[in-house]
Amino acid sequence: MQSFGYLDPADADAAIAAAAAPGGKFIAGGTDLMQLMKDDVEAPTRIVDVEKLPYGAIEANGSGLRLGALARMSDVAAHPAVQRDYPVIAQALLASASPQLRNMATMGGNMLQRTRCHYFRDTGFPCNKRNPGSGCPAIHGENRLLAILGGSEHCIATHPSDLAVALVALDTSVELQGVGGARRTVALGDFHRLPGDTPQIETVLQPGELITALVVPPSAAARRSAYLKVRDRASFEFALVSAAVALEMQGNTIADARIAMGGVGTKPWRLPAVEAALRGQAATPENFTAAAGLAVEGAMPAGKNDFKVKLMQRTLVRALSTVAA
Amino acid sequence: MKPGLTRRGLIGRSVATAGGLAAVPLVTPAEAAIPAAPAPVRTPEMVDIVLQVNGRRLPLTIEPRVSLLDALREQAGLTGTKKGCDRGSCGACTVHVDGRRVNSCLTLAIRCQGRAVTTIEGLAEGDELHPVQAAFIRHDAFQCGYCTPGQIMAATALLDEGHAGSDAEIREYMAGNICRCGAYNHIVDAIRDVASQAAGKG
Numbered sequence: 001m002q003s004f005g006y007l008d009p010a011d012a013d014a015a016i017a018a019a020a021a022p023g024g025k026f027i028a029g030g031t032d033l034m035q036l037m038k039d040d041v042e043a044p045t046r047i048v049d050v051e052k053l054p055y056g057a058i059e060a061n062g063s064g065l066r067l068g069a070l071a072r073m074s075d076v077a078a079h080p081a082v083q084r085d086y087p088v089i090a091q092a093l094l095a096s097a098s099p100q101l102r103n104m105a106t107m108g109g110n111m112l113q114r115t116r117c118h119y120f121r122d123t124g125f126p127c128n129k130r131n132p133g134s135g136c137p138a139i140h141g142e143n144r145l146l147a148i149l150g151g152s153e154h155c156i157a158t159h160p161s162d163l164a165v166a167l168v169a170l171d172t173s174v175e176l177q178g179v180g181g182a183r184r185t186v187a188l189g190d191f192h193r194l195p196g197d198t199p200q201i202e203t204v205l206q207p208g209e210l211i212t213a214l215v216v217p218p219s220a221a222a223r224r225s226a227y228l229k230v231r232d233r234a235s236f237e238f239a240l241v242s243a244a245v246a247l248e249m250q251g252n253t254i255a256d257a258r259i260a261m262g263g264v265g266t267k268p269w270r271l272p273a274v275e276a277a278l279r280g281q282a283a284t285p286e287n288f289t290a291a292a293g294l295a296v297e298g299a300m301p302a303g304k305n306d307f308k309v310k311l312m313q314r315t316l317v318r319a320l321s322t323v324a325a
Numbered sequence: 326m327k328p329g330l331t332r333r334g335l336i337g338r339s340v341a342t343a344g345g346l347a348a349v350p351l352v353t354p355a356e357a358a359i360p361a362a363p364a365p366v367r368t369p370e371m372v373d374i375v376l377q378v379n380g381r382r383l384p385l386t387i388e389p390r391v392s393l394l395d396a397l398r399e400q401a402g403l404t405g406t407k408k409g410c411d412r413g414s415c416g417a418c419t420v421h422v423d424g425r426r427v428n429s430c431l432t433l434a435i436r437c438q439g440r441a442v443t444t445i446e447g448l449a450e451g452d453e454l455h456p457v458q459a460a461f462i463r464h465d466a467f468q469c470g471y472c473t474p475g476q477i478m479a480a481t482a483l484l485d486e487g488h489a490g491s492d493a494e495i496r497e498y499m500a501g502n503i504c505r506c507g508a509y510n511h512i513v514d515a516i517r518d519v520a521s522q523a524a525g526k527g
Contacts, residue, residue: 003370006389006435027433034392034431035412047389049436074425098501099486100479101413103425104432235500 001037008049012210013181019048020179020208026050028070029105031097032113040123041114041130055108055212060085065216069108073163074099076107086216088225088244092166095229098236108211111164111174111191112203115157116238117146128154129199144304145240148296148312150266155199156302157266159192160238164268166227169244169260172216178209188214192267221246221256228319229262230311239263241311243319247283254278254324261295264312271295274316283324285317292316374438378403379447389435394418396434397444405445405474409503416502419475419482420444426482428501445474448481456522457481460515468506476502480516489520 009015019026023045027033036042056070060081067076076082077093097105119125119138126134136155138146147158172188191203205211216222225246231237242262248255257278259271277291292313299309367386376383378401385400394411397403397420409417411430418429421443448455457480460466467473479502483489488498495516496509504512 001390003388003390005370006372006433008436027436030433030436031413031428031431034433037390038411047433051436098413098416099483099488099498100416100419100426100428100501101431104427235497 002040002043004044005046006049007046008052010052012053012177015048015050015053016177016179016208016210018046019210021046024048024208026210028109029072031101031105032109036114039121041121050210062218064218067107067214067216069106069211069213071107073097073102073105073110077102085218086170086222086225088166088169088222088227088246089163089216091227092162092244095227096162107214110161111211111214113160116160117157118142120157129157132198132200139302142304143302145238146302146305147266148264148299148301148305148308149269150194151300152195152197152199154197155195155266157195157199158263159265159267161268162227162229162239162242162262164188165242165260165262166244167214167216168268168270169246169258170216170219170222171258172214174211175213175215176205176209177212178206189270195266219246220248221258224249224323226319226323228315228322230315241308241315243315245319245323247323249283249324252283254281254283259316261312261316264308273297285321288317288320372435374435376434376437376442377440378442379444385434387434389433391434392430393420393432393434393437393442394429397429403444403446407471407474409472415472416479417472417475419478419502421478421482426479445478448477455481456519457484457515460519464511464515464518466511466515467508472502472504476504476512480512483516484520484523489516492517
């Protein structure tokens with residue numbers, strides 16, 4: 001790991017200014033950044049600790065759920081209102097990482113975790129995300145874990161978060177604070193960028209801009225929701241394919257559907273066409289299967305991840321059946 | 326727990342039974358307290374920090390990039406905490422910070438100022454083993470022992486968190502700790518045993 005200077009300001013403006021200058025990097029839980037620094041994928045010269053900033057609260061009331069950016073995964077997963085009114089969030093969190101990592105990792109950091117693509121994390125290989133223009137060995141290489149949706153000729157790295165998949169399904173917005181105290185709110189669905197020609201730019205964040213909170217609106221669908229994660233081992237593993245499904249039911253009819261999937265996209269992958277196809281329909285296996293067919297429209301598998309095209313549909317049908325039952 | 330069953334005693338007995346090599350214990354009480362390594366050469370990046378480890382004040386001079394794991398092992402001489410993957414995947418480095426289990430390899434030591442750090446060395450009360458330590462011995466919950474400090478720190482946290490409701494729950498909440506020898510079944514036995522003892526007392 002390269003050497004760096006360390007700051008832990010108690011003032012957000014000071015922290016943002018310090019992180020905005022070249023070489024600056026925020027640290028919250030540090031679970032991903034520490035790995036990336038140990039592997040020389042990241043080499044900041046100045047680490048700005050945001051621990052002392054007042055952004056750790058979890059607030060739940062009639063107007064929704066507000067997750068402070070510094071709230072820990074374990075605390076959010078254990079929160080009674082999250083478990084009761086937003087089960088897909090609690091389930092996505094408990095399917096993530098390990099108990100130790102969930103005690104450390106934060107909401108904001110989880111949105112910003114970097115891909116697990118092996119080529120990105122091994123500086124012995126070219127990678128357009130790490131070293132723009134150097135090439136992508138994954139597209140014709142070991143791509144079993146990589147994305148079938150949202151890729152470009154420059155990058156097919158999968159976004160690794162479970163939490164972001166659940167949150168994007170529930171129309172979460174991201175509160176940001178930038179240089180000079182500028183505040184703005186971005187829909188989580190617009191927060192992550194597709195790789196296109198610039199896979200090194202992963203989000204809409206400006207230099208120094210800090211996530212302060214994730215805000216989830218309340219909904220009947222959120223209360224009837226679940227997260228299904230399919231992976232190579234039973235626990236402590238990233239998703240091959242995952243599904244966040246939230247349904248509002250009227251009898252056996254689907255009044256509203258919010259669906260996103262993980263392990264398949266270069267960003268947390270919302271499925272508006274599937275949602276539209278399910279609204280007003282009866283909750284039947286035939287309707288689920290037909291809707292799931294729409295989920296993989298435009299899929300561009302790269303060889304070793306071809307299996308995800310079928311697995312994605314089956315995972316979605318299973319999740320829909322579970323939530324509708 | 327059997328009276329007199331201690332780590333040192335156990336090591337002594339193991340040696341004594343190993344082909345009658347010697348009655349000399351492998352680790353004598355005097356040697357068990359490993360002296361801290363000499364202070365490294367001071368570089369411009371270094372800062373002075375004070376940690377609280379196992380209830381004791383621990384002043385250190387470190388670079389900001391030093392992990393809690395390396396600070397404990399290389400500077401404080403607390404080598405019970407083990408380095409496995411050094412990437413948060415294996416759990417060998419598990420310690421408690423303010424009562425919560427964390428991967429010390431992914432924790433910067435400089436960020437632990439003002440926090441209470443507990444390592445495997447801080448679990449026993451003198452020579453009286455922690456119930457989870459005793460249960461690991463009773464159930465033969467290890468072979469090589471390298472992952473054991475991390476397993477035990479994870480297990481004590483798991484019990485405090487109330488996640489020992491079933492074998493499946495124990496396994497899920499021990500998922501952050503890998504054992505290459507495959508002692509998992511006995512580890513689950515040991516944790517279940519302590520949980521049921523605690524329930525019996527309650």
